[in-house]
Amino acid sequence: MTESPIRVGVLGARGRMGQTVVDAVEGAPGLEVVAALDAGDDFAPLSAAQVVVDFTHPDGVMDNLKYLVEHDLHAVVGTTGFSEERLATLRSLLAPKPSLGVLIAPNFALGAVLAMRFAAQAAKFYQSAEIIELHHNRKADAPSGTASHTARMIGAARKAAGLEPGPDATTSGLDGARGALIEDVPVHSVRLPGLVAHEEILFGGVGETLTIRHDSLDRTSFMPGVLLGVRSVVSRPGLTVGLENVLDL
Numbered sequence: 001m002t003e004s005p006i007r008v009g010v011l012g013a014r015g016r017m018g019q020t021v022v023d024a025v026e027g028a029p030g031l032e033v034v035a036a037l038d039a040g041d042d043f044a045p046l047s048a049a050q051v052v053v054d055f056t057h058p059d060g061v062m063d064n065l066k067y068l069v070e071h072d073l074h075a076v077v078g079t080t081g082f083s084e085e086r087l088a089t090l091r092s093l094l095a096p097k098p099s100l101g102v103l104i105a106p107n108f109a110l111g112a113v114l115a116m117r118f119a120a121q122a123a124k125f126y127q128s129a130e131i132i133e134l135h136h137n138r139k140a141d142a143p144s145g146t147a148s149h150t151a152r153m154i155g156a157a158r159k160a161a162g163l164e165p166g167p168d169a170t171t172s173g174l175d176g177a178r179g180a181l182i183e184d185v186p187v188h189s190v191r192l193p194g195l196v197a198h199e200e201i202l203f204g205g206v207g208e209t210l211t212i213r214h215d216s217l218d219r220t221s222f223m224p225g226v227l228l229g230v231r232s233v234v235s236r237p238g239l240t241v242g243l244e245n246v247l248d249l
């Protein structure tokens with residue numbers, strides 16, 4: 001007997017990522033698209049889904065997730081903008097639904113997940129770390145969710161190693177010239193037409209630097225991670241943050 005396909009809904013389906021997700025799910029064995037919705041659409045067709053993928057906007061994603069959890073729908077979320085406060089709210093929403101899974105990943109590209117992991121490993125060996133993230137100029141948020149997550153991972157590793165903030169003699173300069181500080185890591189955002197999604201993590205130490213760079217050259221780079229998320233979230237109850245947990249990295 002063949003297993004029935006996992007029924008997938010997509011929110012943000014008319015956006016850059018949403019359209020790519022619809023195509024990827026339609027082409028994936030064992031998955032089918034049952035609802036492809038965008039802002040302003042009636043969410044009722046989501047009742048046909050088991051898993052809903054959300055690539056929408058930081059301003060709307062919490063309301064979407066509230067709806068999905070209340071309607072017993074597993075969720076795979078690529079939308080950015082998740083603070084610790086938002087994650088805590090989600091955990092409370094999920095508490096009365098012990099079999100429901102929500103996977104949030106700041107980046108679904110394998111190389112980006114590996115770059116973050118490598119950066120966390122390297123962090124304790126260097127005095128200083130800075131991040132440059134580069135994206136297309138239609139992106140709504142800065143810094144990117146990936147850069148924020150990377151900075152937090154580096155910050156945690158630096159704290160665990162007892163490192164002080166990196167030496168920096170800057171005493172005067174224009175606002176923003178040294179980037180935005182996340183933990184003690186400066187993050188610099190570049191927005192240019194022609195780019196997709198890119199991140200450089202730079203470490204400086206005694207007489208050497210280390211640069212870890214990842215490039216998404218096309219939005220299909222995110223699809224293997226999204227499909228893995230859809231397949232795994234149905235048997236992964238509770239809140240999972242980061243694809244590294246699904247990949248067992």
Ligand SMILES: NC(=O)C1=CN([C@@H]2O[C@H](COP(=O)(O)OP(=O)(O)OC[C@H]3O[C@@H](n4cnc5c(N)ncnc54)[C@H](O)[C@@H]3O)[C@@H](O)[C@H]2O)C=CC1
Pocket residue numbers: 011012013014015016017018037038039040055056057058059060061064077078079080081105106107108109145222
């Ligand atoms: N985690 C990851 O691997 C990736 C995450 N992203 C994130 O995904 C999000 C979307 O990115 P793009 O597709 O480039 O943006 P986009 O602007 O091209 O698409 C977003 C779509 O969502 C719709 N939308 C907005 N609010 C909505 C709501 N409340 N309910 C339903 N639909 C809504 C918009 O009308 C639009 O069609 C951003 O937060 C971006 O940073 C993007 C690429 C990869």
Ligand SMILES: O=C(O)C1=N[C@H](C(=O)O)C[C@H](O)C1
Pocket residue numbers: 080106107135139140143144145146147196197198
């Ligand atoms: O908006 C994008 O394009 C991307 N958003 C995510 C982020 O903010 O990190 C993931 C990836 O960088 C592409």
